[in-house]
Each structure stands twice: as structure tokens, then as C-alpha cells.
Amino acid sequence: MTGTAIEISNLHRSFGPHHVLRDVSLAVRPGELLALLGPSGSGKTTLLRLIAGLDTPDAGEIAFDRDDALGRAPKERGVGFVFQHYALFRHMSVFENIAFALRVRRTPKTLVHERVTELLRLIQLETLAARYPAQLSGGQRQRVALARALAIQPRVLLLDEPFGALDAVVRRDLRRWLRQLHEEMAITTLFVTHDQEEAFELADRVVIMNAGRICQEGTPIEIYGAPADFFVHEFLGESNRLPGGVKAGRVTADAGFLLGNATAADGSYQAVIRPNHIDVRPNAQGAWTIARIAASGARARLTLHGFGASIEAEFTADRVIDLALATGSKVDVVFGNGVLFGADGTPKGRFGPPLDEAGSKLRLVDRS
Amino acid sequence: MAGRFLLIGLALGFLALFLAMPLVVVFSEALSLGLSHYAASIMDPNVGAAIWLTLLIAAISVPANLVFGVIASWCIARFEFAGRNLLITLIDLPFSISPVVAGLLEVLLFGLNGLFGSWLSANNIQIIFAVPGMILATMFVTFPFVAREVIPLAQEQGNDEEEAAATLGASGLQIFWRVSLPKIRWGLLYGVLLCNARAMGEFGAVSVVSGKIFGQTDTMSLAVESLYGSYEIQAAFAVASLLALLAIVTLVLKAALEWRHRDELNAVRRKRTA
Numbered sequence: 001m002t003g004t005a006i007e008i009s010n011l012h013r014s015f016g017p018h019h020v021l022r023d024v025s026l027a028v029r030p031g032e033l034l035a036l037l038g039p040s041g042s043g044k045t046t047l048l049r050l051i052a053g054l055d056t057p058d059a060g061e062i063a064f065d066r067d068d069a070l071g072r073a074p075k076e077r078g079v080g081f082v083f084q085h086y087a088l089f090r091h092m093s094v095f096e097n098i099a100f101a102l103r104v105r106r107t108p109k110t111l112v113h114e115r116v117t118e119l120l121r122l123i124q125l126e127t128l129a130a131r132y133p134a135q136l137s138g139g140q141r142q143r144v145a146l147a148r149a150l151a152i153q154p155r156v157l158l159l160d161e162p163f164g165a166l167d168a169v170v171r172r173d174l175r176r177w178l179r180q181l182h183e184e185m186a187i188t189t190l191f192v193t194h195d196q197e198e199a200f201e202l203a204d205r206v207v208i209m210n211a212g213r214i215c216q217e218g219t220p221i222e223i224y225g226a227p228a229d230f231f232v233h234e235f236l237g238e239s240n241r242l243p244g245g246v247k248a249g250r251v252t253a254d255a256g257f258l259l260g261n262a263t264a265a266d267g268s269y270q271a272v273i274r275p276n277h278i279d280v281r282p283n284a285q286g287a288w289t290i291a292r293i294a295a296s297g298a299r300a301r302l303t304l305h306g307f308g309a310s311i312e313a314e315f316t317a318d319r320v321i322d323l324a325l326a327t328g329s330k331v332d333v334v335f336g337n338g339v340l341f342g343a344d345g346t347p348k349g350r351f352g353p354p355l356d357e358a359g360s361k362l363r364l365v366d367r368s
Numbered sequence: 369m370a371g372r373f374l375l376i377g378l379a380l381g382f383l384a385l386f387l388a389m390p391l392v393v394v395f396s397e398a399l400s401l402g403l404s405h406y407a408a409s410i411m412d413p414n415v416g417a418a419i420w421l422t423l424l425i426a427a428i429s430v431p432a433n434l435v436f437g438v439i440a441s442w443c444i445a446r447f448e449f450a451g452r453n454l455l456i457t458l459i460d461l462p463f464s465i466s467p468v469v470a471g472l473l474e475v476l477l478f479g480l481n482g483l484f485g486s487w488l489s490a491n492n493i494q495i496i497f498a499v500p501g502m503i504l505a506t507m508f509v510t511f512p513f514v515a516r517e518v519i520p521l522a523q524e525q526g527n528d529e530e531e532a533a534a535t536l537g538a539s540g541l542q543i544f545w546r547v548s549l550p551k552i553r554w555g556l557l558y559g560v561l562l563c564n565a566r567a568m569g570e571f572g573a574v575s576v577v578s579g580k581i582f583g584q585t586d587t588m589s590l591a592v593e594s595l596y597g598s599y600e601i602q603a604a605f606a607v608a609s610l611l612a613l614l615a616i617v618t619l620v621l622k623a624a625l626e627w628r629h630r631d632e633l634n635a636v637r638r639k640r641t642a
Contacts, residue, residue: 075535081535083531104533104536104546
């Protein structure tokens, strides 16, 4: 799959004094499933609305298949839009909701019936065709909204926080179902989410937005492996931030403990390490104390105190049991891989475990 | 337990005293001299003219308020504009002004010595003490009914469905007829029913501007008063019984519509409480 389905160039949008989008450029490839990920207020929904034609940019261009889209009304763009709260027509049955796009196009009745029945089968709601939206569960409403958007046979599908209003189990099922559907239909799809797990699990590519700008775009692995800046790193998951410095290749926390080796130049940095890259070894003479153990199902999170600092470590609950860890136990802490950020928020280098006495590198594997 | 029965009893007693009793009295008084007298009172040409005028006034002012209410709610729900809050406040104005004052206001504007009086009389247009004035007065008094029902509904429902319809290929007109209007139709219906009841029953404002020329600028409400004033008690109650009948028909109509659309209505109600 090559080429571009949607080409967005230098888009600006402000509401009064608020700059919601600043110089946003993005190329969406045909058939890909792209996630727009960012905290609320980052401009992702605005970007989606601009693509659909529900809003107009102050400056910039949007083209579909090299064809200028800004001059076109929403109905001429061939965009299927699924709203965050579904926006189903409350006075119409499920059948009529899905049939709406066909009815306004004056499609012959038999064809409408055929097409709607087909879509109902696709969303597995054939038996609920006569129900009204208010009589459906959240997940069912979501699927109806999707079928309604698909009825126009859109070239682009846009989903605004598609799973935002659903509970965890429905969310997971619907996520898998949507991925499957995308693979069958191969429609270029953009969805907005503030949930990084959702974005990473579902999307081919993820675009991370913050304060109206695109911070980074890439495959989930690319982004996780090399976050472009401190914001992205933080957004992808919790981490321990330890002010520290590098001297002759050794990274030391200001609190006074060794973190590892790095190739970065000497100076001050923020050493950032994820909880799942920290391990412990029981040691009665250890410098760290376990202050708290919080197990949530298969994962356990430890709060460790030492050197006047507090850090969080995370690994499987099984390991807590195997090592017989308990609150108040003394331990040694083993630091794995982390990132050094400069004062400007960009990564300056990575650090890793130091060489142990035997001279072999102590590799710390993620036990998650 | 006893408290509950006491409360229910109180509510029912109140209802009987102030709603059911008057209704019974109206019909028993109207029929006190027998059916033939009742028929004769209603067939009276002056009463016929009053009925006709009442229907005419309602037939003009109700649709006018309907159109206004729909436009106002459409604007208020869809757009942010200067004066939006002022408009919402002003819509309530007729509720807070005594109808008699509203009638007097109109006399001050359109009466012979009023602001536009000389221009109107020079052009041979009579508004006060004529049907146009009565229609204007009724429109003023019933002004908030439709808008008040529809605006909160439209605001609560927001603009999402319209936007969805736009992305699905509907034109502006199609969006209005297929989405915006059906969305508010229950509010609209209640508004129209209330508006109609008030338009037919309005007394104060219409009384001030009508001049009460029996058989010419007399509505049913005004006829009841003038007949009663001239000691034609039975005839007064006969006309009053017609007004009561209109109210009952309105209620039955509303109930019938609700029954016919009960599925949809229940669904909407459930959603609101959810």
C-alpha cells in the first residue's frame, strides 16, 4: 500500500484566543488504521472534524487522493463519521438509522432493504432492527453508529473516541471486532483516543498530539522504542523521574545511587526509567525498603524507599511470591534500561545496567 | 401509611374541588333549561360569530407561534450569537406581564392617540377595537408557549444528530425535516396544545383591545362574560360548556397521540432518566 489517502498540510485552527491546532501536517496512507492519540484538549477531535468538513480550518490544506477537500461540503467528501456519543437519530429505529444515508439519496426501497439487512448482519444486530437507540446497550449503539456510517460506503472512516463511553469488557470485545472489520473492509480509518493502550493495540500507526501539535508519528513499536520527547515518554506509561548526572559514562541519581552506564556527555539530566525496568533482589543488608506492595491481578507494583528517594517498580505478582517479598523487607534494586532527557525535554541518550564483577553485562528482561 | 393516604386524599380532593366540580357545574347550568334551550343558545348568530372569531384567532396565532418557536429554538440551540441570552429572557416577558397591561400597551401603540395611531388612521387601517388587534394581543400573550417547550429540549439534545446527518449526505432542508423537526416534535406538540388552549381562552388582553362589539369583536370568552353580565346565565354557561368541550377534546387528542406513539415515547423517556 503506497501513496496517500489523506494529505493534511499546515493546518491551523483557533477558537478565539485558543490555538487548537498549530501547523499540523499529516499523510494518511490508503487502507491504514491510524490512531490520533493525545490528552484531552490536544486538538485531535478538532482535526477529525476538519477532515470530515464539520469545521473549517483558519489556514492549511486537506486533500483526499490529491483532490482538494476543503471546497467540499461534508456530504460530498465521502467520509463516514462515528461520533463520540454516537449521535444516533433518537426518533428512528435501528433500521431507519442505518437507512438514513440511503433514504436521503432517494435509493430505491428494495435496494435500501437489501443494503441495510446486509449491514445489520455485519454488526450482528439483525434481531434488533425495530428497536430505538434508547433501547440499546452502549456497545450496540456503537455498532449501529458504525453501520450507519458505513452505509454511504465511505472512502474514509473517522471515529471519535469510539470506545470512550463503554465499560472495560465491552471495550475489549469491540476493539477486536473493529480490528477484524478493518481487515475485511480495508477502509482508511482514523480514530481518536486518549487511551494509549487502545491506540497501540488497534492501530497500524499512531500519531501523538499535544497542545495542538503532532509530537510524533510511527508504528507502536517505533514510538515505544524511541519516544521523541519527554511528553511522549510520559504519555506512553508511568515512569520514575530521577534528577541525576553523567560523569565519565556513569549515571548517578542526585540522591546518591548508581543508575547505570551511558554514552551521553557529562552534565545534568533527568534520568527516566519505567517501573517494569526495575527489579529487586532480597538482601537483609539492602539499602532499599519495600514501603508498599499493591497487587492488581497478575501485576504487582512496589513502592521502594531508599537514599531519601522513592521509586516504583512493577513486575508479576508471581515474582513477589517467589521472592517472598513483604512490606518492610530490605532489598537491593537493579536498574534496567532508561532514557536521559535534557532540560529541553528531548532525549539525550539511554542508560543501561552497569557491568557486574564477572564482567558480563547484566541484562534485565522485562518480566511483564 | 396514614400520612400517605392523607396526602393522596388531599390531592384528589383539591382536584375534585377545583377541576371536576366546576366542569360539572358548567354542564349542569348549561343544560338547566333543557336541551332545546341549550341548542338555541348555541345557535344564536352572535354566539356563532364569537365561535367563528375564536377559531380564526387561534388559527392565525397558533401557527405564527409555532413557526416562531421552531425558528427561535433552532437559532438558540445551533448558534452562538450576540443577544442570544437576551432573546431567551425576552421570550418569557409575556408570562410576567399581566395580560391587561399587554392589551393597554397595544392600545398605546396602535390606538387612535397611540404612537402609530395617526399613520394607521390616515391609511384607514383599524387595529384596536377590531380583529387584527385581537389577533396581535393573543399572539403576544401566547408567544412563549411553543418556544418555552421547545428551546430547553433543543438545547439538551444539542447539535450532534444534525452533524451526523450532514456527514451522511443530507442537505440542509433534509436535515431540518428529517432530523431537527422530528427530534423536537413532542415538545412542539405540547407547546401547540397549550398555546391553542390559551389562545381560545384568553380574556384580559383581548378584552382591552376588542371593544366588545357583540357579534363582531366578541370571542367565546368575552361572550361568556357579557352574557353573564346581562343575566343570561344559562346562555353564558352554554358557551362556557363549549370552551370546556374544546379543552376536553385537546386532552383526548394529546392522550390519543401519546398512546399511538407510546413505544417511541417510552424509549425517549427511559433515555432521559437513564
